[in-house]
Amino acid sequence: MxxxxxxxxxxxxxxxxxxxxxxxxxxxxxxxxxxxxxxxxSHCGICHSDLHSARNDWGxxxxxxxxxxxxxxxxxxxxxxxxxxxxxxxxxIGCMVDSCMECRHCDADLEQYCQNGGMTGTYxxxxxxxxxxxxxxxxxxxxxxxEFVLKVPxxxxxxxxxxxxxxGITTYSPLRTWKVGPGSKVAVAGLGGLGHMGVKLAAxxxxxxxxxxxxxxxxxxAEKLGAHAFLNTTDRVAMKAKTGYFDLVLNTIxxxxxxxxxxxxxxxxxxxxxxxxxxxxxxxxxxxxLGRKVLTGSGIGGLAQTQEMLDFCAEHGVLPEIETIPIQxxxxxxxxxxxxxxxxxxxxxxxxxx
Ligand code: NAP
Ligand code: ZN
Numbered sequence: 134m135x136x137x138x139x140x141x142x143x144x145x146x147x148x149x150x151x152x153x154x155x156x157x158x159x160x161x162x163x164x165x166x167x168x169x170x171x172x173x174x175s176h177c178g179i180c181h182s183d184l185h186s187a188r189n190d191w192g193x194x195x196x197x198x199x200x201x202x203x204x205x206x207x208x209x210x211x212x213x214x215x216x217x218x219x220x221x222x223x224x225x226i227g228c229m230v231d232s233c234m235e236c237r238h239c240d241a242d243l244e245q246y247c248q249n250g251g252m253t254g255t256y257x258x259x260x261x262x263x264x265x266x267x268x269x270x271x272x273x274x275x276x277x278x279x280e281f282v283l284k285v286p287x288x289x290x291x292x293x294x295x296x297x298x299x300x301g302i303t304t305y306s307p308l309r310t311w312k313v314g315p316g317s318k319v320a321v322a323g324l325g326g327l328g329h330m331g332v333k334l335a336a337x338x339x340x341x342x343x344x345x346x347x348x349x350x351x352x353x354x355a356e357k358l359g360a361h362a363f364l365n366t367t368d369r370v371a372m373k374a375k376t377g378y379f380d381l382v383l384n385t386i387x388x389x390x391x392x393x394x395x396x397x398x399x400x401x402x403x404x405x406x407x408x409x410x411x412x413x414x415x416x417x418x419x420x421x422x423l424g425r426k427v428l429t430g431s432g433i434g435g436l437a438q439t440q441e442m443l444d445f446c447a448e449h450g451v452l453p454e455i456e457t458i459p460i461q462x463x464x465x466x467x468x469x470x471x472x473x474x475x476x477x478x479x480x481x482x483x484x485x486x487x
Contacts, residue, residue: 139164140161140162140163140164141161141162141163141164141171141274141276142159142161143159143160143161143162143268143272143273143274143275144157144158144159144272144273144486145157145158145159145160145199145268145271145272145273145486146158146199146271146272146460146463147160147196147197147198147199147268147271148186148187148188148194148196148197148198148200149196149197150196151187151188151189151194152188154187154464154467155187155200155271155463155464155467158197158199160197160199160268160272162268162274162275162276163260163263163265163276164276165210165211165212165276166212166262166278167212167213167214167215168212168214168215168278168279168280169211169212169215169276169277169278169279170208170210170211170212170215170218170224170276170277170278170279170282171208171209171210171211171274171275171276172204172206172207172208172209172224172226172274172275172276172277172282173206173207173209173273173274174204174205174206174270174272174273174274174275174483175205175206175207175291175292175482175483175484176204176205176206176291176292176294176295176457176480176481176482176483177201177203177204177205177269177270177271177295177480177481177483178201178203178295178296178298178299178300178326178453178455178478178479178480178481179200179201179203179326179463179466179467179470179478179479179480179481180200180202180203180296180299180300180326181325181326181327181387181409181470182200182202182228182299183200183201183202183269183271183467184200184467184470184471185387185411186198186200186256186257187200187467191411193257194257195257195266197268198256198257198269199256199268199269199270199271199272200256200257200269200270200271201255201256201269201270201271201272201481202226202227202228202254202255202256202269202270202298202299203227203270203295203296203297203298203299203300203480204225204226204227204255204269204270204275204295204298205223205224205225205285205291205292205294205295205298206223206224206225206274206275206291206483207221207222207223207224208220208221208222208224208282209274211279212279215279216279217279217280217282218279218282222284223284223285223287223291224282224283224284224285225282225283225284225285225294225295225297225298225443226255226270226275226277226281226282226283226298227255227283227298227299227302227433227439228245228252228254228255228298228299228433229244229245229252229253229254229255229281229433230253230254230255230258230267230277230278230281231252231253231260231261231278231281232244232245232247232249232251232252232253233247233248233249233250233261234280235249236248236249241435242435242436242437242438243435244435244436245432245433245434245435246432253267254267255267255269255270256268256269256270257269271460271463271481272483272486273483273486280436281436283298283436283439283440283443284440284443285443286443286444286446286447287447288447288448288450289443289446289447289452290452292455292457292480292482293452293453293455293480294443294446295455295480296326296330296453296455296478296480297330297442297443297446297453298439299433300326300327300329300330300453300478301330301334301442301443301446301453302433302434302438302439302442303327303330303408303431303432303433303434304321304327304328304330304331304334304335304383304385304408305330305334305434305438305442305445306431306433306434306435306438306442307381307383307406307408307431308331308334308335308338308340308381308383309438310406310431311380311381311404311406313335313338313340313380313381314338314339314340315338315339315340316339316340316341317335317338317339317340317341317380317381318340318341318343318378318379318380318381319331319335319340319341319342319343319379319380319381319382319383320342320343320344320345320364320375320379320381320382320383320395320398321335321342321343321344321345321360321382321383321385322345322346322366322382322383322384322385322386322395323345323346323384323385323386323387323409324344324346324348324351324354324355324358324477325385325387325470325473325475325477326453326470326475326477326478327385327408327409328344328346328383328385328477329354329358329453329454329477329478330451330453331383331385332344332355332358332359332360333358333359333451333452333453334442334445334446334451335383336358336359336360336361337359337445337449337451341361341362342359342360342361342362343360343361343362343363343364343375343379344358344360344362344363344364345364345366345382345395345398346363346364346365346366347365347366347367348473349365351363352365354476358454366394372394372397372398373397375398376397376398377397377398377399377400377401378398378400379398379399379400379403380399380400380403380404381403381404381405381406382395382396382398382399382403382404382405382406383406383408384405384406384407384408384409384410385408385409386409386410387409387410388409388410388412389410389412389413389414389415390410390414390415391414391415391417392405392407392414392417392428393417393418393421396417396421396422396426396428397421399424399426401424401425401426402425402426402427403426403427404426404427404428404429405426405427405428405429406429406430406431407428407429407430407431408430408431408432453477453478454476454477454478455477455478455479455480456475456476456478456479456480457479457480457481457482458479458480458481458482458485459481459482459485460481460482460483460485460486461485463481466479
């Protein structure tokens with residue numbers, strides 16, 4: 134397919150209101166700008182953020198919402214100025230499709246924290262150049278600025294690569310920020326899409342990994358995923374026994390909750406990093422932090438680090454556990470994800486769009 138100024142017809146699934154669920158939706162993708170890449174999407178992972186956005190849990194959804202920011206596919210066309218990608222390349226897009234690329238944070242490869250209006254989200258965002266809404270990866274094709282398109286390394290199967298674009302980078306980035314490696318004691322709270330990648334990645338980096346979960350049924354899985362221990366967070370005695378033990382707690386729990394029990398688990402200068410909840414936290418006694426503990430958060434990861442993570446996963450054979458579904462099952466998949474009934478990431482096979 135040649136470079137084109139014409140728009141591309143696209144098929145996908147969209148939510149049209151908080152309680153509509155997702156249904157077939159036809160729309161157009163913009164014609165290629167000089168630095169754009171057109172991608173035929175083969176797979177898209179289902180992140181809990183998709184559900185939050187489709188249902189307007191964060192109060193900032195603009196409908197229709199076409200979710201999906203764990204996108205993999207093949208380059209189908211390129212703009213005349215594109216240098217990084219060629220037709221036929223296996224590529225990927227994560228949670229952002231643009232940023233200013235000139236502020237301090239963008240200069241430091243932290244485009245997700247762009248200081249000029251923030252990153253442009255892959256969906257539910259606004260295109261920086263023409264003001265149009267962005268639509269995500271639950272669709273057959275997407276157009277994206279070339280810098281925001283990553284390479285899928287040869288060793289990674291496409292379906293398994295998809296969840297790395299959000300669940301992978303969101304857990305990889307804080308593990309790197311807080312220098313996890315051999316000898317680190319890492320706990321991962323919430324064994325879902327993000328959590329299970331956190332376990333696999335921390336183990337691959339050489340850390341001693343413990344799963345913190347309410348779901349006793351996941352105990353056996355923890356070991357299979359590479360964890361060295363499983364702690365049932367509803368067991369107060371077992372939790373108490375690990376007081377002051379961990380260097381890092383990676384908290385992926387997606388709802389408002391008391392973070393105090395996880396702070397108790399940290400040693401001096403230990404860090405609890407919240408990547409799940411985006412909400413008011415319940416009251417907490419500040420005295421807990423006098424033990425020089427750090428409570429912080431982390432958002433996805435920059436472009437360079439996302440590519441580094443993809444390459445790391447290919448090199449170390451770190452792949453998510455996935456359940457592949459046709460797009461027609463997406464509403465059921467949301468219900469199951471909400472009930473923590475997915476092991477451990479749904480991936481939509483886009484061939485099912487027909
Ligand atoms: P997920 O697959 O649904 O996993 C979340 C896990 O948290 C569940 O499997 C469950 O594990 C635990 N959990 C669920 N409800 C809970 C509750 N009420 N109380 C305690 N634990 C609960 O979700 P995900 O896709 O991993 O996403 C997790 C969160 O990260 C979402 O809120 C998402 O929006 C957010 N997110 C943030 C970023 C970022 O940049 N910071 C990026 C992507 C996603 P157990 O059964 O083991 O308890
Ligand atoms: Zn996500």
